[in-house]
Amino acid sequence: MSTEPVPNSLEAVGRKASGVNGQHNEHLDVPEGKSDVCIVGGGPAGLMLSTVLARLGLKIRVLDDRPEQTAVGRADGIQPKTIETLQMLGLADGLLRRGVKVFDICMWRGSRSHDLRRVDREVHYPASIVDVLHPFILLCHQGMVEDVFVEDLRQSGVEVSRSHSFQKFQQSGDDSAGALHIECLVSNREKKTVTSDYIVGCDGARSLVRQHIPGTYSQGTPHNSVWGVLDGELDTDFPDIWSKTVVYSEDYGSILMIPRERNMTRLYVEMKTRTDSKSLGQEFVMDQARRILAPYRVAWVFIEWFGNYQVSQRVAAHFSDPTLKAFIAGDASHTHSPKAAQGMNTSVHDSWNLGWKLNLAVRGLAKGNTLLESYEMERKKIAHDLINFDVEHANEVATGDPVRLADNFRINTRFISGVGVEYGENDINRVQSFGRLRPGCNLLPARATRYIDSNPVDIQLDIPMLGQFRLYALVPDVTDAKQALYLETLSNKVLSPSSFISRISEKASQSYAGKPRARRQENQFVRPERYTKTSELFTFSLITSTSQTAFEIGSLPTLFSSSPWTVYVDDVASCIEKWLGPLEAGDMAIVNVRPDGYVGSLEKWNSADEKAGVRAAEFLDDYYSRFLAT
């Protein structure tokens, strides 16, 4: 939940979640020596970034001022795109099994002239609007999500340093390496200074890291409306507690209800204005819920958590310092209302965006500041998109007009789901004018058959997250002489030692040899070497409509035959047409996908052009040399 809490008003009431979090309270010491990146904050943003960087082999420190993980309350909604992102990391299974899935939205309305009644029920993510693998919101307590990350970090050999309160950081002028000196307080007693090349503040709405970066003041409009949030198990005959439900009472205002795992229901209740502290209490919210939901019976089996907060939409003026050594992510960089279940999702994707760029920067593979600068450029736009949507959305929830609220949902469905998040044009996202793929946007889901083992797979999820760019060569007919020639030329050109791709791959090899990715136990099943054999930086993939029986992987040009796990046959659901639209005979294309799964660039050529292979290789060198450097 991305909120600016009302000072001193958050209180945890009732039973504490037990058994959900495998909490480890040891105050482990921060590891010795300089780290590549120091992450401040162990919430979803900080843990996501840590997970990505630890897997990619960076030396990281994770400082969290809390002695334990989040046990109750806070964020709980995981949107379709976030599920997909977690799947790319192999982290979604347990959450999908345990979480509650919301497929629809119900609207209720009561007034003096009409008893409370359901006025609408809508599919939340209609297939006609949102093309996602998991068309639902997954409700999981934030602590469950943190658990998944913490376990994953352990697999990579990283433990969160709990009870480590960040105090301040500074760049030492006489430190030739330019390292940051970061001061923290351990268990509120011992002062400790650690050094790091980069620092990322994932320390929430009141981020201390942000306060130490000049010029990152928050911009935005604080609202005066205050909301109460109540998590507990309801005992009620109100029928729609397992959907996302908005109940509007003309007399008493609105409630937003969200089902939760463990039989719970979360209620958001608006308190129109901030009045005396009593009226902000749990009892008032419970009474308000009873009044709004009358004549239905409303009681609680138990209440796990109660909090209230003041909505405040803010975006930091900058997401990093001018030297690009200090960053902020998650609530530290933007806050908004929790009601569209965006907070954890936006935070996770801030980190998802920043992670691979930091990896390439640390490894010296990034060209100048292009990659690191793109973090603010891309994510600040999204934060503003979110705030703009959120102001409108929060107003509609409060107003209670079901038609207008439904319209607001419908218009913003893609954005809410996360797949409507679109980055602007820059050196990584190169616009083009054909097909349905858009640079800066999520790769459209597509199924195909993996040739080598005939497994039908979701292409967008098939190649594990290894910090690599994915190059999909889409070639309708590999048995056609001209298309085969194109592939052969492309292969030779790309693999030629003088190509940019070869040279940067060579540099990447050296980097990964010295600083390898985490050697994780799970790798014996994931088999990362299947994707890194030709290059640590690129996975080369072929997607073709040619039947599996008409060609052998071993007969393909080296670039593809040496990457047999990424040869796909387009015989399941027309991936090529879905991505590129209808093609002319002989049309072939390359789609470059960024390490975070967003489309970077694409181009097409026709096999009638004898130079097509050469042009494709040039296109690749040109594209990648804009933001990578040997």
Added chain:
Amino acid sequence: MSTEPVPNSLEAVGRKASGVNGQHNEHLDVPEGKSDVCIVGGGPAGLMLSTVLARLGLKIRVLDDRPEQTAVGRADGIQPKTIETLQMLGLADGLLRRGVKVFDICMWRGSRSHDLRRVDREVHYPASIVDVLHPFILLCHQGMVEDVFVEDLRQSGVEVSRSHSFQKFQQSGDDSAGALHIECLVSNREKKTVTSDYIVGCDGARSLVRQHIPGTYSQGTPHNSVWGVLDGELDTDFPDIWSKTVVYSEDYGSILMIPRERNMTRLYVEMKTRTDSKSLGQEFVMDQARRILAPYRVAWVFIEWFGNYQVSQRVAAHFSDPTLKAFIAGDASHTHSPKAAQGMNTSVHDSWNLGWKLNLAVRGLAKGNTLLESYEMERKKIAHDLINFDVEHANEVATGDPVRLADNFRINTRFISGVGVEYGENDINRVQSFGRLRPGCNLLPARATRYIDSNPVDIQLDIPMLGQFRLYALVPDVTDAKQALYLETLSNKVLSPSSFISRISEKASQSYAGKPRARRQENQFVRPERYTKTSELFTFSLITSTSQTAFEIGSLPTLFSSSPWTVYVDDVASCIEKWLGPLEAGDMAIVNVRPDGYVGSLEKWNSADEKAGVRAAEFLDDYYSRFLAT
């Protein structure tokens, strides 16, 4: 793998699997006091039975003579029906993520006149023949499967007693409770006697428990052919090591290749006759593989396990003693060739079949011996079906005729997948003559929308395994007055205190009050109380084609309104028609599903018949009173 090993010839070579099994080597003491069931053997059969019984609340002991779980070799193939069964227990996720999936079969043939070449590639489980959710074989080392069970047992509070070698058991005549006295040897030193009401020997092909049950001698035909099995990582340019592949060389015989998790390939190599011990060795098998696969390069990165075995098809004459206190399951009751990947699957389903029957017997809810007798009746038929298929299949593999082998596969596809396993008619499986569901057979997969939260679900997997019978009332239109009347009558009759279902439910309540199901941490997500509120023994479910907007769960008759999580709307894929075939107007049906997910009985009525509700209630009482007793 169900095999009769060649005495003293099994040897583990090369690297031992590391990190796959969370092995616990403590020799924990057997818990005190009499157990309900003592399970001998901690392989897939024993662990599956233990998992089921522990969840259902029985007091069990699990004795395993090995100090550790299976680390290398042995079984690895999980068939579609077994995946489904594991899903019913919520245990498939990790295996699905880590295992290798085989979707097709390739056949290769070489002779003096023809170089080795692929002669066929076939889909293993074509949708037109096998209707399953997961149309593939999942290859996971037996140790991974055991791991999943052992972890699950821990959640239920049960630890396998390792290094406990079963010695003998006897029923003490002067023991009024008729308990069995079971003697075992702990760590080959200490003799220990435990008592139990039942004993189940899951102790493999050379079962000692079987030897102590009179009249259970194995029947069958030992073959003289000997096979070598080799698990390791291949370094080869042979392209089809990720499919199930049969390679036949006219000169050198057959190899069956199966991909394995962790980049491995399993080779089965036939040694036509048993010759000197040298020829049975690993080097010979490796050479044989090289000869058969020439001209492809064949080397090994590492070899994890080598074993050889003599194929022997046997079925025990009886699967229990005459007093129905001692049972055998898995390899203890039948052995066969491992090549169709049936062993672990058949073993797991022996236990799946026996588990719920033992639960009802222990709880005093079973009528006479009907349920326990049906175990041998049902599973011995399957063992014989398996042997018959296996003899033929093993011969076809050895013969190497691709056309005949492909035919053999095709004919037996349903059986191999596990969904073709069909139990004969008895008091639990009552034949009828309409629809596509067959009593004694697996419930056909079907999707529908769960009304309460609009989640599309797989009906066959939706209700968690709690040892209950599931009663699906299929009523096309609940808003139709006559169909509504039928439901109302059915509800009233079933809930009337005098109905058999009410009376046996009352008895079940007492039983579960005294001997509750395991209180598992995972229950906070599974919410078993959603399914047991009306009865511990039955879940009542409604499937209707009526639109979600046209009725409320709260307005349904009590039997269904009090079970809101099992009201389904048939708006996804025509479940009702799939199960029942085309219906006349006003036709309604009830499908009774056994606790193991097999169809027990079904009947239909027409709403034009005013007595339909009464007849349906009578049908239920009649059916369940055949094998349950108050």
